[in-house]
Amino acid sequence: METIRPDELADLQLKRLKWSLHQAQKVGLYQRKLKEAGISPDEIRTLDDVEKLPFTYKKELQAGYPFGLFATPLKEIVRIHTTSGTTGKPTVVGYTRQDLENWSELIARNMTMIGLCEDDIFQNAVNYGLFTGGLGFHYGAEKIGMTVIPSATGNTRRQIEMIEDFGVTAIHCTPSYALHLAEVAESMGKTLDTLKTGIFGAEPWSESMRNELERRLGVKAYDSYGLSEMYGPGVAFECPERDGLHIWHDCYLVEIIDPETGERLAPGERGELVITPLVKNALPLIRYRTGDVTRLMDDGCACGRGQKIERITGRSDDMLVIRGINVFPSQIEHVLRALPEVGEQFIVYIDRVKHLDEMNIEVEMSRAGFSGELQDLARMQKKISGELHNALGLRTAVKLVEPGTLPRFEGKAKRVIDRRGAI
Amino acid sequence: MEKSYIVKQISIFSENRPGRLAAIAGALRDAGINIFAFSIAEADGFGVVRALVDRPEDAHRRLTDLGFRVSFTDVIGVKMRDEPGGLSDIASILGDAGINIEYAYAYSGKDAAVLILRVDQAEDAVRQILGHGGELLKASLFR
Numbered sequence: 001m002e003t004i005r006p007d008e009l010a011d012l013q014l015k016r017l018k019w020s021l022h023q024a025q026k027v028g029l030y031q032r033k034l035k036e037a038g039i040s041p042d043e044i045r046t047l048d049d050v051e052k053l054p055f056t057y058k059k060e061l062q063a064g065y066p067f068g069l070f071a072t073p074l075k076e077i078v079r080i081h082t083t084s085g086t087t088g089k090p091t092v093v094g095y096t097r098q099d100l101e102n103w104s105e106l107i108a109r110n111m112t113m114i115g116l117c118e119d120d121i122f123q124n125a126v127n128y129g130l131f132t133g134g135l136g137f138h139y140g141a142e143k144i145g146m147t148v149i150p151s152a153t154g155n156t157r158r159q160i161e162m163i164e165d166f167g168v169t170a171i172h173c174t175p176s177y178a179l180h181l182a183e184v185a186e187s188m189g190k191t192l193d194t195l196k197t198g199i200f201g202a203e204p205w206s207e208s209m210r211n212e213l214e215r216r217l218g219v220k221a222y223d224s225y226g227l228s229e230m231y232g233p234g235v236a237f238e239c240p241e242r243d244g245l246h247i248w249h250d251c252y253l254v255e256i257i258d259p260e261t262g263e264r265l266a267p268g269e270r271g272e273l274v275i276t277p278l279v280k281n282a283l284p285l286i287r288y289r290t291g292d293v294t295r296l297m298d299d300g301c302a303c304g305r306g307q308k309i310e311r312i313t314g315r316s317d318d319m320l321v322i323r324g325i326n327v328f329p330s331q332i333e334h335v336l337r338a339l340p341e342v343g344e345q346f347i348v349y350i351d352r353v354k355h356l357d358e359m360n361i362e363v364e365m366s367r368a369g370f371s372g373e374l375q376d377l378a379r380m381q382k383k384i385s386g387e388l389h390n391a392l393g394l395r396t397a398v399k400l401v402e403p404g405t406l407p408r409f410e411g412k413a414k415r416v417i418d419r420r421g422a423i
Numbered sequence: 424m425e426k427s428y429i430v431k432q433i434s435i436f437s438e439n440r441p442g443r444l445a446a447i448a449g450a451l452r453d454a455g456i457n458i459f460a461f462s463i464a465e466a467d468g469f470g471v472v473r474a475l476v477d478r479p480e481d482a483h484r485r486l487t488d489l490g491f492r493v494s495f496t497d498v499i500g501v502k503m504r505d506e507p508g509g510l511s512d513i514a515s516i517l518g519d520a521g522i523n524i525e526y527a528y529a530y531s532g533k534d535a536a537v538l539i540l541r542v543d544q545a546e547d548a549v550r551q552i553l554g555h556g557g558e559l560l561k562a563s564l565f566r
Contacts, residue, residue, distance in 0.1 A: 365436060365492050367492065370434075370436050370492040370493070370494050371494055372432075372434030372471065372493075372494035372496040373496070374464045374465075374466055374470070374471050377436070377466065377471070378466055378467075381467075399467075400436070400469055401438055401469075402436060402438050402491065402492065403490050403491075403492060404490040
């Protein structure tokens, strides 16, 4: 399935899409939505016809709380997970026995892809409750035949003892918890020599964090992507190339859209990931707006598997429209972080001057960046705005500032300040 | 031998806003570091404060600890007659030798005026000035 021929994949996707739409027709919300859109599932004859279908939004799932969107009777549903519900009612996800089988299969596929097998000892150091990461990985790892330690979270010293005493070879946790583990292990004087694979997900993490985790834990670190609405983790995963994530096209029909207009974007363009799951029984969804920003990667992968998506670079809610061009703050961050001249902090100001959008970026200079010569500073400013222009297609004014002068943030940083008033 | 006349200027990145020079000068005062001469070069929104101080290493460490971006720049200090023609003598020597002056500033000290020069070929400049009977500040003055 991982290296299925493109034409066979398209046939399979279409067959499964038709089945999924049939499944969705059992849900009141979709009966209404398809009627309003004036389309019947029979009119979907090609994969491109999916564009005629309406989107599904998270708030619609919340409105269906608790079981309003289930396509199967409760007696066929064998498990419930929910999202945290930080933005209103939690989203409730139901699973039939077949759903759990599909999901475990995907997790098993991902873990096999990165070389894990029945010889591995796997510590699953994530929350084991309603959060999908715990049981999802647990069943996938058991399916492969790995020795699974359901350590869950907390008691970090005990976690470290288990890694050492049980000879754990692979661990799954959030990247921030992994960093904490590394710190505590160092303070205990433990080197965790058996550990070789780290699977990290559920929160965004950068390449520099990857380097740090690999150095301090002695693992090869892999990015895992998923969302509860699509079962949970396992939707997309890095292969050993670790250049983008393989998203499983036999189970998920992928589109990238402009979050403002809803138009589908060309391969390679960055936008919001929209997924129509193809094998979900209990909670079928049509064109679900994930809110995650990525792009479909054009170049094939050396491993021979299917088309990848770029690592998630942000949330579509954060998108800015500047002089008609869509800009994601994560793109700016990506450019600046790659430049050695740029220090820890930066702030982006967006203003409207004489009906034109202006983007001004204040950048703290790094220690390495200062040669002492004025012309080098001017050159540096030019280089930074040049790199931004290449990446964004926008002219920006870059101002170098002294280190330590920009505000620091506890928790989520607010690096973009839009000072444009309402039009 | 030319090297013994190449002195370390400290260059400090500074935003162009009130109080920045005061912060730099205050830090040097607190460390008991004497400033022989300084200048400010400014561009769009920021500048570089250049200073010749008695203890450049200490000044570098002190300012870096306070979070300033500081670097050393090689310059030479040429003594000049504090009377008409003093600057002309030195500039002519360098000009005739094809040595380019990138920037310069000066101070009038107890025994002579001193011209601080950033040139493209520092060792050549030292040779030319000594060869024409000029006098230079020794690097050993600065520790």
